[in-house]
Amino acid sequence: MPRANNIDATISDSDQPAPRAAEKIMAAARDLFYSRGIRAIGVDEIVRKAGVTKPSLYRSFPSKDELAASYLRRYDRDFWERFDQAVEAHPGDPRAQIAAFLTRVGKRSQKPGYRGCGMTNAAVEYPETGHPARIVSEDNKKELRRRLREMAAAMGASDAATLGDGLLLLIEGAYISSQLFGQGGPAASVAKNADLMIAASLAD
Amino acid sequence: MPRANNIDATISDSDQPAPRAAEKIMAAARDLFYSRGIRAIGVDEIVRKAGVTKPSLYRSFPSKDELAASYLRRYDRDFWERFDQAVEAHPGDPRAQIAAFLTRVGKRSQKPGYRGCGMTNAAVEYPETGHPARIVSEDNKKELRRRLREMAAAMGASDAATLGDGLLLLIEGAYISSQLFGQGGPAASVAKNADLMIAASLAD
DNA sequence: CACTATGCGTACCGGTCGGTAACATTGTCA
């Protein structure tokens, strides 16, 4: 009975006890993968930080690549939670939803330790098509693109596809430039610039 | 007499003969680093592709990290060459200069094998402050930011810093999303979106 | 108690990593 198959569920649904080790491993992997990159981190360092041993890792996760994919699936869930928070804060007002989301991204980008989007970073680290980690990232970005275009249409943009894509470019640019420049970087202006772009698109 | 110290110059200035092996190594490293990432490529694969041996690599480059930095310094030169081509094509018209540059980026982003900016990618792969590869990337991006703000000011933008940063966000977003989505991705609309943003900024 | 299931640790695997020592061979130019 390979528990590794539904480890994502067992970790998140903490009512039914999962191996304690798996949670500690995931927590350690999350910190290390996010802050220093997936390729840069070896499994030894993960288990050391988690305070467990290597076989425990491989009982809960079939491989390092799958552990990375699990980390990203969790990242994906957290991402949509943040996104939907911004959406729900401004019902029926997509422009304000975008502004709320981007204001928060801009603020987070100024905090120390912020290194953009874990999924974007993973896609850069793993250009190979079909890599487990990459698949999670690509799916997330496709869905994000779809939702942004949808919101652009709801704003009444004449060219919703272009505006939605423009917003996506700004978001990804904010993620990346935050780790290129750190504090004081251009990501701080993402909300303002997005609003300018939206204004120009709606006036078109 | 360690030739490795000024290997960048000896490779680019081909009038004074440089070690043939160094050029072959650089060409191989360039292809491999760009298409598959720096961390993903081992020195063995580089020398194999270059048709040389490992000691030859370490006679021309002090380390793999320095080879990566050399690759990026070359990338930096090529980048500014492309950038300045767009600038020189439209003297005294910064808005057209940006449009020309971004149109080209948008087109390149639709070609197979395109994987964004090598320097951006390297910065994602090496978050560690002070890494030789990262330093080259950071310097390039700082200079790019400076020039974009300068151009935004020359356009007459009331808030040139914000517009320049917005353009930088769009550019970085185009680089990254090109490898997230490949052909048909949002990077194709970067020039159009930038022009919208500029228009809104100037009308402000 | 004995039995089983489960979670975990010790110790180890072959392979690859970046990097080097020592020496043979080549090509070039005086």
Added chain:
DNA sequence: TGACAATGTTACCGACCGGTACGCATAGTG
């Protein structure tokens, strides 16, 4: 032809990589 610089050849290094065989400890159950 001789000198010298550049490259190739071979073999090696310690460290680390992802991954695993196997045995031990504990908890729950009859």
